[in-house]
Amino acid sequence: MSSITDNIKSVTQRIEKATLQAGRKPRSVRLLAVSKTRQADELREAVAAGQQDFGENYLQEALDKIANLQDTPELRWHFIGPIQSNKTAQIASAFCWVHSVERLKIARRLNDQRDTALPPLNICLQVNIDNEPSKSGCSLDELPALATAIAELPQLTLRGLMAIPDPERGEAALRESFRAMNNALTQLRQDQPGAGPLDTLSMGMSDDLELAIGEGSTWVRVGTAVFGPRQQMS
Numbered sequence: 436m437s438s439i440t441d442n443i444k445s446v447t448q449r450i451e452k453a454t455l456q457a458g459r460k461p462r463s464v465r466l467l468a469v470s471k472t473r474q475a476d477e478l479r480e481a482v483a484a485g486q487q488d489f490g491e492n493y494l495q496e497a498l499d500k501i502a503n504l505q506d507t508p509e510l511r512w513h514f515i516g517p518i519q520s521n522k523t524a525q526i527a528s529a530f531c532w533v534h535s536v537e538r539l540k541i542a543r544r545l546n547d548q549r550d551t552a553l554p555p556l557n558i559c560l561q562v563n564i565d566n567e568p569s570k571s572g573c574s575l576d577e578l579p580a581l582a583t584a585i586a587e588l589p590q591l592t593l594r595g596l597m598a599i600p601d602p603e604r605g606e607a608a609l610r611e612s613f614r615a616m617n618n619a620l621t622q623l624r625q626d627q628p629g630a631g632p633l634d635t636l637s638m639g640m641s642d643d644l645e646l647a648i649g650e651g652s653t654w655v656r657v658g659t660a661v662f663g664p665r666q667q668m669s
Contacts, residue, residue, distance in 0.1 A: 439477060439662060440484040443468075446644075446660050453648040464648050467513055467637070469658030471496065472665055475503040481661065482507055490534070490656050492516030494525060501529055515597075515637075515656060517571050524548040527556060527590075534559040534597040534637045534654075537573045542585050549590035556590060559597040559637050562619065564612045567601055575619055582623055586630040595635030595653070596620050602643065609643055613650035620651075 437445070446466060454464050470478055471492040478489060478500060490513040491497035501512055513532040523544035526533060536542050536558045549556050560581060563572030573581060578596075585593050596619060600612035616638055624633045639647025641660035648655065659665060 437663075439480040442661050442663070443481060443484045443486055446657055449644060449660075450648065450655060453645040456645075457649045459648070464652060465654055466661075467515075467654050467656045468661045469515070469640075469656050470500070470662070471516075471658070473662050475500050477662055478504060479507075482510065486661075487511055488513060490515040490658075494522050498525065498529060520544060528553075530556070532557040532559070532594075534656075535561045535571065536585075537561045537563075537571055539581060539584050542581075542588060542591060546588035546590040551590065555592040557592050557594045557635075558585070559595050559635055560585075560593070561597045562616065564598040564616055565601045565604065565608075570599060572598065575615070578619060578623065579626060582627050582630045586627065593631030593633065595631075595633055595637065596623075597637035599640075600638070600643075606646065610646050610650060613638055613647050613652070617651035 450464050450466060454461060467488050467490045468481055468486050469490045487509055488511045492515055504510060511531045512529060513534055514526050514530045515534045518535055518541050523541060527545045527548040528550060533556060545556055560578065561572040562575060563570050582593060585591055596616055598616050600609050616636055620633060620636055623630065635654060636652045637654040637656065639652045639655040641657050644655040
């Protein structure tokens with residue numbers, strides 16, 4: 436069985452190869468290690484291998500790990516799961532990034548509850564790119580108004596977009612969805628240059644990161660290929 440250290444090396448090589456094949460700049464794509472259901476000692480092994488960015492879906496589990504690893508202040512914590520209104524205060528306080536904002540109400544709460552002593556919270560707007568009833572996310576049509584409103588919130592920095600395309604639709608459809616996300620981000624940059632840096636596409640996971648990188652991803656969210664098969668929540 437491969438170690439987490441070996442896995443990170445392997446995933447990093449996949450990212451580098453896909454970036455090169457796409458004709459993109461080296462190190463323009465970063466690895467976000469999805470650490471939900473993982474134990475703190477597993478994260479420490481990843482940290483020892485050089486990983487600093489971790490994505491969490493479940494707030495209380497994440498807060499426990501953040502407390503456990505408070506001796507490693509260089510870590511950057513990303514919230515990537517659905518956001519409930521009663522959880523926004525803790526998310527605003529504990530995380531550097533939130534990839535899963537889909538409603539203005541949530542954005543306003545994150546803004547209002549972000550300590551002004553902290554840097555603005557980096558956020559991505561989650562898009563339901565394949566219009567799946569079971570998935571969170573705004574529609575492409577809702578993006579412009581949402582970006583305009585978020586640009587007015589001083590404790591948030593709009594970095595870009597996030598999506599989880601339907602993997603069951605096949606490679607061609609996946610590529611089309613990733614490309615649609617890239618086009619949407621380009622359109623936002625053109626139409627709303629003051630909305631934020633708009634430099635981020637959070638898309639691609641263990642099985643499809645090469646496709647996502649080929650279509651412009653800047654963060655790939657990888658869990659299984661880093662940590663091995665997912666553990667069940669107790």
